[in-house]
Every structure is written in C-alpha cells, then in structure tokens.
Amino acid sequence: MKKIPAALIFLSTAALAGAESLTISECYKLARENYPMIRQFELIRESEKYDLENATSGYLPQFSISANAMYLSDSPEVMGQPLLPQEQYRAQIGVTQVLWDGGNISAKKRLTGAQAKAEIENNEVVLYELNNRVNRIFFGILLQSESLRQNATHQRDIGDAIASVEAMAANGTANEYDLSLLEVELLNAKQRESEIKSLRSAYMKMLSFLINRRVDENTTLVRPESSEELKAEILRPELDYYAAREELLEAQRDSVDAGLAPKISLFGYGGYGKSSFASLRDEKFYGLGGISFSWSFGNYYTEQNEKLKISAGKKAVRARAEEFVFNTRLRMIQEDGEIKKMGELISRDAEIVRLRKSIAKLALARMKNGAISTTDFIRELNAKELSEQTLISHAIEKLSREYNYKYLTNN
Numbered sequence: 001m002k003k004i005p006a007a008l009i010f011l012s013t014a015a016l017a018g019a020e021s022l023t024i025s026e027c028y029k030l031a032r033e034n035y036p037m038i039r040q041f042e043l044i045r046e047s048e049k050y051d052l053e054n055a056t057s058g059y060l061p062q063f064s065i066s067a068n069a070m071y072l073s074d075s076p077e078v079m080g081q082p083l084l085p086q087e088q089y090r091a092q093i094g095v096t097q098v099l100w101d102g103g104n105i106s107a108k109k110r111l112t113g114a115q116a117k118a119e120i121e122n123n124e125v126v127l128y129e130l131n132n133r134v135n136r137i138f139f140g141i142l143l144q145s146e147s148l149r150q151n152a153t154h155q156r157d158i159g160d161a162i163a164s165v166e167a168m169a170a171n172g173t174a175n176e177y178d179l180s181l182l183e184v185e186l187l188n189a190k191q192r193e194s195e196i197k198s199l200r201s202a203y204m205k206m207l208s209f210l211i212n213r214r215v216d217e218n219t220t221l222v223r224p225e226s227s228e229e230l231k232a233e234i235l236r237p238e239l240d241y242y243a244a245r246e247e248l249l250e251a252q253r254d255s256v257d258a259g260l261a262p263k264i265s266l267f268g269y270g271g272y273g274k275s276s277f278a279s280l281r282d283e284k285f286y287g288l289g290g291i292s293f294s295w296s297f298g299n300y301y302t303e304q305n306e307k308l309k310i311s312a313g314k315k316a317v318r319a320r321a322e323e324f325v326f327n328t329r330l331r332m333i334q335e336d337g338e339i340k341k342m343g344e345l346i347s348r349d350a351e352i353v354r355l356r357k358s359i360a361k362l363a364l365a366r367m368k369n370g371a372i373s374t375t376d377f378i379r380e381l382n383a384k385e386l387s388e389q390t391l392i393s394h395a396i397e398k399l400s401r402e403y404n405y406k407y408l409t410n411n
Contacts, residue, residue, distance in 0.1 A: 021220040022213075024138050024403070030211035031130045037123055044123075048116035055112060058105040059098065067091035090273025099291075102261020107254040114244070114251040121241035128237045130210070132407050137207045139400040141221055144200035146392045151193045154385045157360070158186045161377065164368055178374035185378055227402050230336070231411040234328055242321035249313050256306045262295035328408055335405040342398035349391035356384040 032038060069089035098105075162182045168174035200217075208215040268289035363380040366372045 020218065021222050022215070023222045024134065024224055027134045027138055027207065027211055028131050030213060031134050032127050034210070034212040035127060035130060037126055040123055041120060044116050044119050048112060051112040051116075052109055055105055055108040058101070058108075061095050061097045064094045064096075065092075066094070088274060090271055092269050092271025092273070094267065094269040096268075096292075097266045099264045099266060101263050102258050103254070104258040104261070104263075107251070107258040111248075111251040111255055114248040118241070118244040118248045121237060121244040124237040125241050128410070132404075133210060134207075135400065135403050135407060137203050137210065138221060139396055139403070140203045141200055141207065141215075142223055142399075143393065143396040144196050144203065145221070146396060147196050147389065148193065148200070150385070150388050150392055151189060151196060153388070154381075155186060155189045155193070157381055157385075158182060158189060161364060161367075161381065162186065164364065165374065168368065173370055174374070181374050181378060185382075224399060224403070226399060227406070230339075230402065230405050231409060232332065233409060233411050234325060235410040236324075236328065236408075237410070238324050239321060242317050242324070245317045246314055249310050249317070253307060253310050256299070256303060256310070259299040260303060262293060265292050266290070267292055332405060332408050335401050335408065339398060339401045339405065342394050342401060345394045346391065346398060349387065349394055353384075353387045353391050356380075356387040360384040 067090070069087075162179065165174045165179050165182055169176070169179060204215045204217075204219070266289070268287070270285070270287040272285050274284075360380050360383075363372060363377045367374060367377040
C-alpha cells in the first residue's frame with residue numbers, strides 16, 4: 001500500500017476545516033428568507049396600517065365646503081313686493097363631529113386587523129410547507145453522501161482482493177479469468193459511484209436554489225441527532241390560520257351589529273349669501289349649529305341572514321380544522337409505526353453487517369488458499385456491501401421519518 005504524503009494529509013485536513021457546514025435548521029431559515037412570498041408580510045402590514053389610519057380618521061371633525069346659485073323667473077308678490085328674491089346664492093363651510101357611531105369605527109378597525117392577520121397566517125401556512133421540501137432534499141443528500149462513503153469502502157475491498165489475486169497469479173495459483181472478474185466488479189462499483197454523484201449533485205442544486213446559497217461537494221450537511229421522544233402536540237400554522245378565520249368572521253359579526261345602532265353627531269355651518277330664508281334676503285354672513293340623531297332601519301332587514309351566514313362560515317372553518325387535525329393524527333400514527341419499524345430493522349441490520357464482514361474476511365482468506373473460487377468470494381463481498389447499504393438506507397430513512405413526524409406536529 002502506498003503511503004499518503006504528509007503534505008496531502010495536511011491539505012485535506014485544512015480543506016475539511018474550511019468547508020462550510022449546514023444544519024437542517026439553518027436550511028429551514030434560509031429557505032424561508034429566500035422565498036418570494038416573505039416580502040408579502042411587509043406589504044400586508046403596510047396596507048393594514050393605512051386602513052387603520054383611514055378608519056381612525058372617522059373620529060376627526062369632517063369639513064365640507066359648498067356653494068350654489070339659482071335664478072327664479074317668477075316669484076309670488078305680496079303688497080307689490082316679491083316674496084322670494086329672484087337671484088339666490090350662497091357659499092358655506094360646514095363641520096360635523098361624531099359623538100357616537102354605535103361602535104362602527106371600532107368594528108371597522110377590528111375587521112381590518114382580522115383581515116390582515118388571516119392573510120399573514122395563510123402565508124405562514126405556505127411558508128411552512130418549505131420545511132417539507134427541505135426535509136426531502138436534505139435527507140436525500142445525506143443518503144447519497146453516506147452511499148458514496150460506503151461505495152469507496154467497497155472499491156477499496158475490491159482493490160485489496162485484486163492485489164491478492166495478482167500475487168496469487170504470480171505464484172501460479174490464480175489466472176487472468178479470476179483477475180478479470182474482480183476488475184469487472186471494480187468497474188461496476190465505479191459506475192455506481194458516478195450514478196450516486198450525479199444524483200447527489202441534482203439534490204445539491206435543488207437545495208442551493210431553495211436556500212439561495214452555494215451547496216456542493218465541499219459543503220458538509222450536519223447529520224441531525226435521532227430523537228428519542230417525539231411530542232404529540234400539534235402546533236401547525238394551519239391551526240393558527242383557522243383561528244384567524246374565526247376571528248375574522250367574529251369581526252364581521254361586530255360590523256353587522258354596529259350597522260344597526262343609531263348615530264349622534266354635532267354639526268355647524270357658516271357662510272355668506274342671499275337665499276329664500278327671510279333673514280337672508282339681503283346679502284349677509286350667517287351661521288347655524290346643532291346636534292343630529294340618525295337611525296337607519298334598512299340593515300334590520302338583512303341582519304338575521306348576515307348573522308346566519310357568518311355562523312355557517314364559523315362552523316365550516318371549525319369543520320376544516322377538525323378534519324385537518326384528524327388527518328394529521330392519522331399520518332402521525334403512520335410515521336410513528338414506520339419509525340419503530342426502522343429502529344427494529346437497524347438493530348438487525350447492524351448484526352447482519354457484523355456477520356457479513358466476518359464472512360467476507362473469511363472468504364478472502366479461503367480464496368487465497370484456493371478453497372473457494374473468485375466468483376464465490378465476489379458473491380460474499382457483494383452481500384457484505386449490500387448489507388452495509390441497507391443499514392445506511394434504514395438509518396437515514398429513520399431520521400427522515402422522525403423529521404416528517406416533527407413536520408406534522410411543528411413540535
């Protein structure tokens with residue numbers, strides 16, 4: 001075996017030390033920050049701010065300016081004098097101040113806030129789904145990386161066997177046929193290596209695009225620790241969205257109630273002109289003010305139907321929330337069963353790998369002694385490699401299932 005130069009070892013160690021590492025939690029965060037929808041949060045909050053300011057302005061005095069002019073072609077006379085001036089005109093400025101609006105402005109503000117919250121929670125649901133995408137890609141890369149390491153070990157084992165057969169051929173105990181069989185196996189392993197690298201590269205490109213950061217063979221994905229205990233409480237953003245939808249419907253109900261109440265306000269007008277009022281037959285300044293009371297009964301005709309519609313909407317939202325929890329619980333049961341199954345398989349896989357390694361080692365010794373053929377040795381070596389790949393596959397799948405479970409609960 002050739003010795004590896006010390007300088008090469010130093011460079012390899014330095015390269016590993018400088019390699020960038022990524023945890024799955026960091027990938028969640030980066031994917032969220034990179035997703036275009038994240039920009040909508042600021043726009044929703046900005047829109048909410050403007051709508052709240054508009055609603056609050058209803059508490060402020062409301063000013064108005066008006067002017068009109070008209071000419072009467074004929075006017076009744078009294079004692080030879082026209083009862084109404086033929087030329088009439090006036091210009092005035094008015095102001096009204098709400099004293100009580102039945103809670104209409106407050107209801108409008110609550111409705112605005114509830115609409116914004118529902119939009120935000122809906123976006124949170126979409127963004128949370130990114131975690132599921134990250135899980136699939138992240139564990140796909142981990143599986144291919146582990147497979148590459150195992151493939152490298154398999155190639156070394158075949159290389160050691162080739163060296164042994166070459167020595168045997170030199171001593172006349174093996175021939176070109178035996179050597180060719182092993183060389184074919186080495187080529188098969190190299191071909192498998194190319195396939196794994198190609199698949200891993202595709203996964204890395206997807207992850208790189210998703211998190212907007214370069215991910216390549218120099219990037220180390222930190223393998224998460226296996227979770228011994230998984231929490232059953234469901235804290236998914238979908239539940240927050242359904243709660244926000246209920247709050248929005250409740251705000252709509254408040255708006256209906258506010259539309260039924262009377263309104264009281266102060267008013268005042270001041271102006272200049274000449275009109276049909278007896279006191280304004282001559283041009284002069286005038287002013288008037290008072291308090292107004294208004295109560296519209298038109299909303300009473302639709303109140304009952306509006307409230308029944310809102311009540312039906314709340315029942316529909318609750319039904320969807322219950323359905324979501326039911327389906328999530330069902331998937332949690334499935335994932336929990338798969339996690340336990342993988343745990344049992346891994347414990348047996350480890351024992352199978354131990355035995356297969358021992359068998360492959362004995363098979364190499366027996367091949368050297370001529371007790372078994374090269375074909376028999378290759379069969380045992382491939383069986384060892386398959387057992388190791390199976391262990392890797394089950395271990396990564398168990399981790400993936402655990403994170404699928406965590407995704408289902410957000411806990």
